[in-house]
Amino acid sequence: FLLGQTYRLLLNYPKAKEYLEEALRLKPNFPQAQLMLADTLLALDRPKEATPILEKLEASGYEPGQTAFLQGMIQVKEGKYSEALGYFRKAEQDPRVAQEAAFQASLALAALNRLKEARSTMAKVITLGPETQTADFAQRYMGLLEKRLQDIRPFHIGASFGFDFDSNVTLQAGGAGAAAQTSGQGDIVFTQTAVAEYNFFADKPFSVLTQYAYYENFHRRIPTYDLLSHYVAVIPTYNFKSGRFWLPFSFNYADVQSDKYYTGYLLTPTFLYLINPKVGLEFGARYNRKYYWTPLFLQQDDRSAKNLGGSLGAYYFFKKQKGFLQARFSYEHDFATGNNWDCSTYRLLLAVLYPVTDKLKFNLFLDMYLQPFDHNFFSGQTVTGFAGDPFVISPARHDRVLLYGIQATYEILKGLEFNIHYFFTRADSNILLYDYNRHIVGCQLGYRY
Structure with a gap:
């Protein structure tokens, strides 16, 4: 598991997947390894393999905020922005992922052309941590949202x-x-x-x-x-x-x-x-x-x-x-x-x-x-x-x-x-x-x- 975690931090996703799967073979009921494996599979653009793992974690109640966040990312990859928004709203209840979840929720709202809601959600992202890199991204994206709002002014x-x-x-x-x-x-x-x-x-x-x-x-x-x-x-x-x-x-x-x-x-x-x-x-x-x-x-x-x-x-x-x-x-x-x-x-x-x-x-x-x-x-x-x-x-x-x-x-x-x-x-x-x-x-x- 630790080797898999290390390779995950080094962004070597194939190696991370190999060791995390081995950890789960040795200890099948290991939710921490399951969550990290699901995250790694998403990074490898293999959302279908990550879906059953996350469904089991959701049913068990393990790390509901992080699990919901990853489920939301899967829905985004499949173009299901309404479903993704529901998962991101749930993930916002967890302070550890609240800012990232709000950022992704704003992107999903923009994809649904709910631009005023997207703008207010992006403003919330900035207030959750003004000094973070996510807030910097949010500040730049706010300018794009303002332009799109002008474009759709009737x-x-x-x-x-x-x-x-x-x-x-x-x-x-x-x-x-x-x-x-x-x-x-x-x-x-x-x-x-x-x-x-x-x-x-x-x-x-x-x-x-x-x-x-x-x-x-x-x-x-x-x-x-x-x-x-x-x-x-x-x-x-x-x-x-x-x-x-x-x-x-x-x-x-x-x-x-x-x-x-x-x-x-x-x-x-x-x-x-x-x-x-x-x-x-x-x-x-x-x-x-x-x-x-x-x-x-x-x-x-x-x-x-x-x-x-x-x-x-x-x-x-x-x-x-x-x-x-x-x-x-x-x-x-x-x-x-x-x-x-x-x-x-x-x-x-x-x-x-x-x-x-x-x-x-x-x-x-x-x-x-x-x-x-x-x-x-x-x-x-x-x-x-x-x-x-x-x-x-x-x-x-x-x-x-x-x-x-x-x-x-x-x-x-x-x-x-x-x-x-x-x-x-x-x-x-x-x-x-x-x-x-x-x-x-x-x-x-x-x-x-």
Whole structure:
């Protein structure tokens, strides 16, 4: 027994197990050796072998506090946090293990999303022995609990103000593919945004997030491209141990120079599966009903469409899931009213979020997509006095688009962030009207509560 105890203290668990089992072979009714063997089996990640030993000790009434503590640890390993909590509460009655038991009880409460109880229990851990290593761990964990409590606060609001230089303002709002003219004009752009969210059942596995967002920009020289948009969304979400499923449904309305420009309804069911804490796979689908309301010269230029698609992505998380690498491939098809806009889109997104410190983070992305269009491009050229003469044949449009962006964000105060950013777009099209470059550089100050 003493050899087993010595090896246990030296953290040589296989040797400790060997000698403790020998001690019990020589003296089967030896509760002290049984308790230490159960503890050693847990350290070896063999909870099923420890369970019958602890059940016998519980029935005999030997060291009820320590026995209950080890039984609670077995339930944690099996993901049974409610049962574990009951054992830890029982173990708290024993002063020798009260602080450790309270610490584990707080972790179990957090796993059950009972965060306010977890916070008060963790505060109790500190008062039970402020100078201990366990209290030091508890103090650090309290900060994480506070952050999680903020995250599940049901109501959030935010606002931001930005300043940019846009080298190619005269792209029609709604997408890089809708260039109004090839050359473009640059301008200074002021932006303002606001967002309000309310999350029903925020602390439950199933929740319903509701969102409203407002966006508006103003151009110093070219006000004809001033944009105002409103966004409303309902997002049912189910969280489980190894992932999340959410079903966002949103409505978007946009005005350009106070004229109705675009409305859209978007449904994007998405499933994120965590293979382990560092690697996740994302599966998505989308249905978007888009309406463009600008007057048309040619029916072929009607961009209103039904959009269907899907995506497959992968994440690699690091720095306690505060940073990630992302890769996502997606395909979608526009079934447009006008033949000029029927197209497929093959898209690859690569992105990284890297937190340098708790306050400073960098975000980079590279977004590349190919857009082969289904029909020959109809320009409406006039031939022999007839507009859009069918004998004037243009090739089917084919776009290759690259978007690149880099952004640095710094948290000035809690909830108050400042970022600087640069975005570049290169659209390479065989139809000159849609071939362009665009640079956007600027900064933004935002607050979220």
